Amino acid sequence: MTEGDRDHVPHVGxxxxxxxxxxxxxxxxxxxxxxxxxxxxxxxxxxxxPYEEHTYRAKTPWVSRADYEGPxxxxxxxxxxxxGGKLRFSYNGLKLTExxxxxxxxxxxxxxxxxxxxxxxxxxxxxxxxxxxIDTNDGTDLIIFEATGPA
Numbered sequence: 001m002t003e004g005d006r007d008h009v010p011h012v013g014x015x016x017x018x019x020x021x022x023x024x025x026x027x028x029x030x031x032x033x034x035x036x037x038x039x040x041x042x043x044x045x046x047x048x049x050p051y052e053e054h055t056y057r058a059k060t061p062w063v064s065r066a067d068y069e070g071p072x073x074x075x076x077x078x079x080x081x082x083x084g085g086k087l088r089f090s091y092n093g094l095k096l097t098e099x100x101x102x103x104x105x106x107x108x109x110x111x112x113x114x115x116x117x118x119x120x121x122x123x124x125x126x127x128x129x130x131x132x133x134i135d136t137n138d139g140t141d142l143i144i145f146e147a148t149g150p151a
Contacts, residue, residue, distance in 0.1 A: 001129075002042040002143045004031075009063055015117045016061045023143045027068035027104075028134050032145060033059045042145035046127060049150075053096075053123070055088070056147070060122040063115050064104040068136065074100040076132040078125065079144065087130060088123040096123060 004021030009029055011018045021040050022029040035044035049056040064072065075098065076087030089100035100120060108114040124130065127149035134141040 001146055003040045004042060005040065010113075010115060012115075015063055015115065016059075016119055020061075022063070023145070024134060024141050026141075027065040027138055028062060028072050028074075028136055028141070029064075030060055030062045030132070030134075030143070033061060042143060043148065044145075045148045045150065046124070047150040049124075055123040055125050057090075057121045057123055058147075060089075060120050062102065062118045062120060064102075064136075066107060066113050066115050068104050068116075068138070069106050070104055070137040072102040072104060073135040074102070074132065075135075076122070076130055078128050079131050080129040085125070087125075087132065089120055090123070091118060091120045 002023050004023045006021055009022045017031045017033045020031040020037055022031050023042050032044045034049050046056050049058050078085035086098050088096040088098055090096050102118055104116045124147050127147050129146050132143045
């Protein structure tokens with residue numbers, strides 16, 4: 001399971017969950033906002049996560065460093081062999097998709113330290129072990145997380 005860090009992402013008001021543990025090696029990171037934030041392990045309980053369309057909709061904030069410009073492709077799937085293996089994503093209330101495509105704009109000239117931020121939802125089929133792959137111009141990153149069953 002991947003371990004997160006609270007130091008990579010700036011603690012600023014425009015990034016939801018900026019004080020959370022963030023996962024990834026960069027330039028793109030995401031937070032498991034439903035996690036209890038007591039541990040740096042990529043794990044969260046599905047208890048309390050909204051259940052919609054036969055899946056759990058977990059709010060998932062994504063960010064990219066201020067110095068990254070370019071495309072971002074995010075995909076995920078179940079790794080422990082359970083049924084319903086793919087994660088799905090939604091951004092801005094758009095339809096569910098198995099691939100989340102984001103684009104980090106050119107650096108903000110007025111504030112070159114401004115990070116890109118995307119509030120999305122990740123649809124998790126159920127309890128299990130999952131992998132999220134993030135592809136950018138800088139390479140590929142893989143984050144392993146666990147969703148535990150509701151109590």
